[in-house]
Structures are given as structure tokens and as C-alpha cells.
Amino acid sequence: MAEKEFVSAQEVARRAGVSRSAVSRTFTPGASVSAETRRKVLAAAEELGYHVNHLARGLMRNESGIVCLIASEVATPYRSALVSAMTQKLQDAGKIAMLVNTDRSDGSVDAALRQAISYRADASIILSGLPDKSIVKLCLKNGLRLVLINRDDDQEGPFRISFDNDEAARRILTAFLRAGCRRLAFANSAAMTPSLMARETGFIKAAEAEGIEVIVERYGNTSYSTGRMLAQRLLTRADRPDGVFCANDLIACGFMDAARQQFSLSIPDQLSVAGFDNIEQAGWGSYDLTTFSQPVDAIADCAVDWLGVTQQVALADPSVTLHADLVWRSSIRGG
Amino acid sequence: MAEKEFVSAQEVARRAGVSRSAVSRTFTPGASVSAETRRKVLAAAEELGYHVNHLARGLMRNESGIVCLIASEVATPYRSALVSAMTQKLQDAGKIAMLVNTDRSDGSVDAALRQAISYRADASIILSGLPDKSIVKLCLKNGLRLVLINRDDDQEGPFRISFDNDEAARRILTAFLRAGCRRLAFANSAAMTPSLMARETGFIKAAEAEGIEVIVERYGNTSYSTGRMLAQRLLTRADRPDGVFCANDLIACGFMDAARQQFSLSIPDQLSVAGFDNIEQAGWGSYDLTTFSQPVDAIADCAVDWLGVTQQVALADPSVTLHADLVWRSSIRGG
């Protein structure tokens, strides 16, 4: 069984008693075809279970309808929220997402982009990692649009969407000071991606302007367990910090759990904590974390809108900086 | 700029001074081509930035290399872990994942399958929801393989992977009894998907066998906030339960937070809680939840292996039941 395989426009045409071009036109929005022919074609198609072959269509039109999503750590709350929003918006725009997981190797962003080229994707949205300059040039030459999320690098060509991390750092500093914190720390992973580093340096600079020195600790990957480890390191210091800005929410959650369970600290009375991302768990009762929201829907909208724009315009405005809203909860003592 | 578009095998052939079939063969594993020609072709391809057009290749071979992942609630911890594992394993098997988000509408699983047919996907893996019988038949007729995850329905045709929920229910009942719990409850969402219902009925039956009646509460969707709401309902009862099996971890986390914060209950001293899925957060310090692990890697392996199998074998063994391991943590009083 099952050797019959797919049904083609040819067969539909025969069945409906029309030419194959009539069939094609019926399934091409805005093509001129009479209501009667259309009806006959649709009936025959339904009966036979015909579906336009997007492979062949993409071959002809040089536009596959595929958009490649390139990401690592897809199971992470923030990343998965982004993937979810992206797939949704792409579908709304009539596109379909191809998801490439780059967890394994390091040069895999480049490999992912080659996949995108091979499938003649209309665009690639890079949610994590950074492609090599040469492959970027290759993509652009091939008409494959590139969107870079959360990368403040000075890459040429790709459309870049990122957040104003400096501004966020300044705002959270003010909040810490108003809460009466005296010894501030920044809890970072050792990943040193642009956005993480921007938060770190932004926080340090903002504190410097107030004459305060920030204790910085970096360790491991950007995860919950890293947060616990950072708590271990920061809270055993003689000059124990009383206000900690964590590079993201995952780290903050780990930090809070360790602070409470291993150091019996009360939050926010003895320790104020802030995070970044506003992942779902930040709103959970055990954390109720003050953090910055990176509105994934806005990012997705922004990216997908840009895909719909003409090439001319696309090249004109190569980047966008969004603002991260401060979500005030109870992990910082109220002013 | 960028109007040059993609480079074809034709151009590579010209550049390398060989026929276009030589180029094709060079990129077809196991085709007969001399080392010398191969070298020339590879050099020319590299120089020109040639990439095989998978659209055209798929058209010829009737095998696109695309596997469609159909899922709702992709941002959820369990679901995103599954998506991550699936994409990884598919890539290892030389396939590529197309992700279709079915959050929006209800009949969207069917729509997603139509997409899969249109792109001539080699298979579709349905992570949530249930397709209509007619579309399933259409897929199968078209040679599109179907995998159904966590669906114990009596669907014909698709390969089904699910967990032994009954067994899990029996085991957790034993644990509750050993912990000295007297009044048991099952906290479920109103989604009533097969796996959720299997856990519920399995738990009820197991308790019945011991002469115990289970309080069942169902509410809303399968989420953290539902867990809080269920705590509200269950913990205000006159016969307040002291052992609660939650349909999944997300519900359990919400339940625990509400139990502690709104009812000042100590877990596990005054209340034992168990969940299902073993999402990352179940292991976080604030929850340390006893739960069942649904090993996403095993599921993904199982699904992807089946895709590689010949059609004959594929039809022979239409389903697999995996065992969910009990992950013992501190949310149930120790025996």
C-alpha cells in the first residue's frame, strides 16, 4: 500500500476537465479564473485530496515560504517563549518555521545557515549564537535575509533586534539604591554574550557614576544551577552584598533558592534580587521576582514585519532597539 | 544588489569543466564519481558558494528530508524539552524539523498536517492534539508517516508512543499510603487529554482497590495558575486532603506555592504532593517535587528510529509504551 504517493495538478486537471494551468491559477491568490472553473477544480481537488506541492512552487517562484529559526537551548523558558511567538507570527504571515537546534557543536550556526540556503529559506532568524562573516555574506548574496536577536555586535548586513540593556541597568541601580542597598553585586554566567555583558558593564558604569563599586562574579552557563553556585560565592564573602542584579531570571531563581535555603536569608528584607527576561517562573509565588520583560511578541512582530518589507527599505534601517520594561515585584524592598 | 540569487549545479559544472550530472553525483552519497572529478567539482562549488537545492532534490526523490513537528504550548517546560530533543535527534538522523504551532485554533492540527503534505514532509510528529481520522488517512495514503505522542486513543495507522500512566498511578498511591496520607486527591486540568485522564482514572482505580475514595477536582488549562486555583478549591474543603497527585508538574508547582503561601501548610509534613513530567523546575529548591520523569530523549529516539525503519516493519509494530520513572524528592513524606 501507500505506493500511490501524492496527487498532482495534472490529475486534478483531468478530473475537472480543465487544463493544468487552470488548476495552478485556482490555487494562486489573485490569479484570474472564472468562478465556474474554480468550482470544478476545487471539487476535483477535494475529491482527490490534492495539495499544491510547495517544493515545486518554491522552485519556480524562488520563494519557499520557509523561514529558518536558529537557536540553542530551546528548552529554556525565555528561548522557548521566543520560539513560540516566532512560529505563531510567521504562520500568521503565511510563512512556516524550520527550527534548527544548535546545541551540539559550536560552528553549528554556520551549518544551520547552510541548511537554510539549501532549503532556499526566505530568511533566517538567529536567536542565539553568531555566524561567521563569510557565511553572512554568502547568505545575503543569495537573497537570504538575516535577523539577529539580542546581538549588539557590529555585524554588517543582518537586521538586528536588541534591547537597551544600559537603560535597564541604570533603572535597576536606582531601585536598589532606593531600597537602601549598600553593597551591590552582579551575578553573571561565563557565557559572555553581548547582551549579558551589556547588562554587566551597564550596571557597573551606572554604579560608578554614584561612586559605588560593584562586585562581579561570573560562572558557568546561563542556568538555574549557575545561580545557586553564584550565591555560594557571593554570599560567603566578608562584604556580603545586599543587592544582587542577576544576568537573567534563571540565574536569579537559583540565586534566590540558595540564598534562602543555604543562607537563611529573607528576601527582600536582608537581600534584594533582580533578574532579566521576565520568564514565566519569575511570576511564580516562590520567586515573585522583580525583573525586566523582554516582550517576545514585540520581538517576533518586529522580525516578521521586517521580512515582509521590500529589499530597499530592508537595507535602509538595519537595526532596532527595544526597551525592556521593569516588572516590579517583591524581590526588591519597596521604596 | 542581491539579484544574482542562488548558484546552480549548471554553473558549477561549467566552472569545473564537467557535466552537470557529475556535480549532482558528487553531492549524492554513494554515487560513482572519480576522485579527480570530485575534487574539481568540490573546488568549483566552494568557490561559487554552491549549495544543493533541497527543494529540487526533494521534488525528484519524493523525499524532502523535512519532518513536521506539530505542537501547542511550545513555551511550556515539558513541551519545549520535547521539541528540543526532537530537533536534535532529527538533525542527527539527517532530517530537519519544521515546527507548526497549533496554539491558535482548534482544528489546527489538521491544518498543520495539510502544511506537512504541501511541503512533502517525510513524516509528521504530533506532540499535542489529535488529527481527524480523514486527514490521517490522507496522510498515510500520501506516504506521510505519522507519530502520535502521549495519545492512548485507538487511532488507526499512526505510530503511537505513550507512557504507562496506570502503573505510575499505582506507584504513587503506594508512596502516599506509605507516607501516612489518609485523604487523597487528584488535581487535574479540564483539558481531559488521554494521558491526563489516564493518570486520573488510574489513580482512582488504584485507590479504590485499597478501599480509598479520591477527591477529584478539574479546572482550566494545564498550567501553574490552574494549580493555584485547584489548591484554593481542595484545601478549603472540610475533609482537606493530605496527599495530592497533580496531573502534571506545572499544576503541582502552582499547588505547592498556594498551599504554602495561602494556607501556610508545610510540605511534606502537613501535605504531600506529587507531579508528573519531571520538568526542570521540579528539581528547583523551592519545589523539590517528587514526580515521574517522561524521558524526552527516549521518546525522541523512539520516534526518530521508527522513521528510519522500512514501511513493512513500520506497519508491524504500531505502538510503544514507555515506563515513567519515579523521581523521589522531598514533597512526599519519607516512608
Added chain:
DNA sequence: TTGTAAGCGTTATCAG
């Protein structure tokens, strides 16, 4: 091993 030629299922062009 190599090249030639015939498809794969579309869409776009161009007469009618």
C-alpha cells in the same frame, strides 16, 4: 566513470 536526455510538479509567458 562520464555525459545526454528525460522527467519531477510547479508557475509564468504568451497566444488565442
Added chain:
DNA sequence: CTGATAACGCTTACAA
């Protein structure tokens, strides 16, 4: 509005 015909870029007999 409709139908033939020529691409699109590739793979695969078949013949050399």
C-alpha cells in the same frame, strides 16, 4: 479567461 509551452534545478536511467 483559458490552454499550450517553456522554464526552475535537480536526479537518474541509459548509452557511450
